[in-house]
Amino acid sequence: MKSFEYGDREIGTTEVVYGVSNMVIGFGVLTLPRSLAAMTESSDGWISLMIGGGAALVFGWLIALLCARFPKMGLSDMTKAVANGAVANVVAMLFACYTFLFVGYETRGLANISKLYLFDRTPEEAICLFFLLVLAYGVAGPSAALLRLNLIFLPLVLIIVFLVLTMNITFFNMHNLKPLFVTDWQDTLKATKGTVFSFLGFEIFLFYNAWANRPKAMKKAILGGLAIPLFIYLIVFVFVIGIFGSEVTKNTLYPTAELAKQVEIPGGFFERFESIFFTIWVVTLFNTAAMAFDVTIIALRTLFPKPKRMTWVIWLCPLIYLVSMQPQSVTEIDTFGEWISYAGLAIGWCLPAVLLGVAKMRRIKGNEQAS
Amino acid sequence: MSESASDDKRGESYVFPDMQENIGHIRRMLGDPADLVIRIISIGGGERSCALAFLSGLSDKAVIDEQIVRQILKAGRFGQEDTGMDISEVLGGLRNETMSVSQVLEVNLWSDVIKAVLYGDTAMFLEGADDVLLIGTQNWKERSIDEPPTEALVRGPREGFTEKIETNIGLIRRGIRDMNLRFVSYTIGRRSRKTLILTYIQGIIHPAIVEEARRRLDTIDIDDAPESGFIEQWIEDSFLSPFPQLLHTERPDKVRAALLQGKAAVMLEGTPFALILPTTFVALIQSPEDYYERWLIGSLIRLLRYLAVIIALFAPAIYIALVSFHQGMIPFKLAFSIAAAREGVPFPAIIEAMVMEGTLELLREAGVRLPKPIGQTIGIVGGLVIGEAAVQAGVVSPIMVIIVAVTAISSFAIPSYSAGIAFRMLRFATMLAAGILGLFGIILTFIMISTHLVRLRSFGMPYSAPFAPMFITDWRDLVIRSPVTFLTKRPEFIQTKNINRANKRGKRS
Structure with a gap:
């Protein structure tokens, strides 16, 4: 707080907490109850959620450790310090590809849901285009x-x-939640996969670490930021099951949005609350996509420092548009998302963990390298 | 000290010892204007004589007659040539013993003389002397300190700034009797040479703000700055932004409050509008009255204004979105009445809204231009007759008229006039977006506006503070205006050098 320059190139702890939550909260909340209900019995999905959340917290902790170990350094610099420049470039490239595809997926997913809840006639192509323009801005x-x-x-x-x-x-009915603990552990573990995926996203803070003004507080910030979505997921899941029951949830595309559909505004001021709900939801999807896009550019700029930021934006936007238009159906979008999630798991979670391990073994620390 | 224009070679020349030559020179330089008065007097009726030169419209005749001419006529002992005093002693004597005017300067540069005469001072040329006396006789008809018409309050001081900078400085000093109150003066305008004052309280304000303000003020180089709006546009951070990055006000109490918060203010001669810097988004929505009323009232009124901002920005857009995209969201019964009302309307909602909002802006503009008595007529003709006739003719639906009216009222509830205009401008953008993409378009414009606000800065200060970056302690005076006893700290986001402004436990502890 001493410096007057908190305007430009510094990120405080609050920003990290909010950023992590906002990055993680995305489509997950909309679809998670369905995939959980499909794989587990009754309301037992919460166990999977807890396990998934636990895994996310562990990796979050590892990433935070890595960040604290290399203060004021982005992922590329960290990798360069631990391994060498070539590896760093490969990592940056992989990360850029991952976040790039992620933006495409996010854009398409958004257009898909908008089409479902907001528009009848407007084509997805147009929705994507306008969203991308705002994203570019x-x-x-x-x-x-x-x-x-x-x-x-x-x-x-x-x-x-x-x-x-x-x-x-x-509408909440306690009986829908019962019986408890009826799913066998194999199904629970299988369902965990989906929950782990829904916690992806916060790994981009490996890049933002370069501007974090208090690297020591990173641990608290990332874990705090992960706790918010974990709580939201849990409470939303319990509500969805409690209101619709497991069977209905299984067969609803976006159960959370259906939850919004049930809302009746007292006094009947307006109807179809899910439209409002989804409209607000666009805001977090925008932020998720924008941060991922931003990180794509940051990663690319470590590889090719010459082109300006604006040049990257102008070149990447049409590419993202093309990528987002590739999946032809909802199933294809889901598959697309799944592959991106695998990539995120490998590049965003496992790789930093390995990096941390190597750094610990070789006893490399950020400060000595930086000086 | 004098920043004479570089292309002005005369600036370097000195005053001549010969009085007649001086008189000729000053006449020539000013082009022998009709308002230049030259009065030649013999000192105390003796052999020595001197000449007074001043511009009649800018100087105080009474002071010149009573305090200068009369005194010189009485100063007999300086009038004789054989008293043994040399000429500079005579000049010194005249200056120190004769003139009963508080402000007298001795100079010998023509540039200083001309400048002073143009400001309304009187130059006195003594026959044979190398120097000239400049006597402070500036006087300008000034209007009285009135309540500012653009920022009237129900409760609060009824004083406003005037066009005279000295008065304005006095108004600020009268409220803050602190020796750390600083007034840094600048001369603005190559030709207009107006005084500009940067004021702040040393020890409260963060030095970087002062430094940045001074750096920017130093860059100003124009012929004339007729209003502080010129200064605002010259030193603002982003000229592309629709939002005002400096807050202008006519109220001294508002400026004083800002100074005590750790902000700075800029005042320009010739305009009652002072500029407050740095400004944040929330400052546009706050009014001094929030603090003068009790906290519950203040908070509620402030909340109402936030609501007004939302309505002013989004109400017509939401109407367009609902009518043309999301008819399902309108409750059943209302949908029927809207449909019935729109029955004969030949245009889509977006055209309807654009036409009405455009008309409203026209009415507003016409109302400002017209003389006061006719202005009200325009309000009635425009508001009632056109609205009624448009509905009757089936050009617009009655609901549209209601929405336009509510939006207009909301936009005028925003205390800062230029912020109100900014919101009205953005309203057209939201309407267009709603016409293309419905609610989705509205949320996209909301995202864009938010992004812009978060990026915008005013003198290095984030415009969206204390929302983002977040300063929780400042939230007690943000949406809610907490009781005065709770507002013990100055705003944190300005990083003031002195944090406490009140002690909750009172004076005793």
Whole structure:
């Protein structure tokens, strides 16, 4: 707080907490209850959620350790310090590809749901295009501003989620939750895969670490940021099962949005609350996509420092558009998402863990390397 | 000290010892204007004589007659040539013993003389002397300190700035009797040479803000700055932004409050509008009255204004989105009445809204331009007659008229006039987006506006503070205005050098 320059190139702990939550909360909340209900019996999905969340917390902790070990360094610099420049370039390239595809997936997914809940006739192509234009505008500015945007958007998202939940409280039926602990452990573990996927995203803070002004607080910030989505997932899952029951949930495409559909505004001021719910939801999807896009550019710029940020934005946008238009159906979008999740797991979680291990073995620390 | 224009060679020349030559020179330089008065007097009726030169419209005749001419006529002992005093002693004597005017300067550069005469001072040329006396006789008809018409309050001081900078400085000093109050003066305008004052409280403000403000003010180089709007546009951070990055106000109490918060203010001669810097988004929505009323009232009124911002930005857009994209969201009964009302309307909602909002902006503009008594007529003709007739003719639906009216009222509830215009401008963008993409378009414009606000800075200060970056302690005076006893700290985001502004436990502890 001493420096006057908190405007430009610094990210505080609050920004990291909000950023991590906002990055993680995305489609997960909308689809997770369905995939969990499909694989587990009754309300036992929460066990999988806890395990998935636990795994995310462990990896979050590892990533935070890595960040704290190399203060003021992005992933490429970390890799360079631990291994060498060539490996760092490969890692940056992989990461850029991952986040790039992620933006494409996110854009397409958003268009898909918008089509379902907001539009009848407007084609997905147009929705994607406009979203991408706004995305380009968002990414054109400094990264710190994007992270700061989380501070405005996350509260909106949390408010709308809690609004939906509290307004549904009358439909909540405890009997739907019973019986407990009926799923066998193999199914529980299988379901965990999906829950782990829904915690992906926060690994991009490996790059933002370069601007974190308090690397020591990274651990608390990332874990705190992960706790918020874990809590949201749990409470939403319990509500969805409690209201619809396991059977209905299994067969609903976006159970959380259906939850919003049930909401009746007192006084009948307007109907179809799910439209409002989804409109607000766009905000967090935008932020997730924008941060991923931003990290793509940051990673690419470590590889090719010459082109300006704007040049990258202009070149990448059409490519993202092409990528997002590739899947032809909802199933294909899901498969696409799944592959990206595998990539994220490998590049975003396992790789930093390995990096941390090597750094520990070789006793490499950031500060000596930086000086 | 004098920043004479570089292309002005005369600036280097000195005053002549010969009085007649001086008189000729000053006449020539100013082009022998009609308002230049030259008065030649013999000192105390003796052999020595001197000449007074001043511009009649800018100088105080009474002071010149009573305090200068009369005194010189009485100063007999300086009038004789055989008293043994040399000429500079005579000049010194005249200056120190004769003139009963508080402000007298002795100079010998023509540039200084001309500048002073153009400001309304009187130059006195003494026959044979190398120097000239500049006597402070500036006087300008000034209007009285009135309540500012653009920022009226129900409760609060009824004083506003005037066009005279000295008065304005006085108004600020009268409220903050602190020796650390600073007034840094600049001369703005190559030709207009107006005084500009940067004011702040040393020891509260962060030095970097002052430094940045001074750096930017130093870059100003224009012929004339007729209004502080010129200064604002010259030193603002982003000229592309629709949002005002410096807050302008006519209220001294607002400026004083800002100074005590650790901000700075810029005042320009010739305009009652002072600029407050740095400014944040929330400052546009706050009004001094929030603090003068009790905290519950203040908080509620402030909340109402946030609501007004949302309505001003999004109400017509939401109407367009609902009517043309999401009819299902409108409750059953209302949908029927809207459909019935729109029955004969030949245009899509977006055209309808654009036409009405455009008309409203026209009415507003016309109302400002017209003289006051006719202005009200325009309001009635425009508001009632056009609205009613448009509905009757089936060009717009009655609901559209309601929405337009509510939006207009909301946009005028925003205390900062230029912020109100900014919101009205953005409203057209949201309407267009809603016309293309419905609710999705509205949320996209919301995202863009938020992104822009988060990026925008005012003198190095994030415009969206204390929302983002977040300063929780500042939230007690943000959406809610906490009780005065809770507001013990200055805003954290400005990083003031002195943190406490009140002690909750009172004076005793």
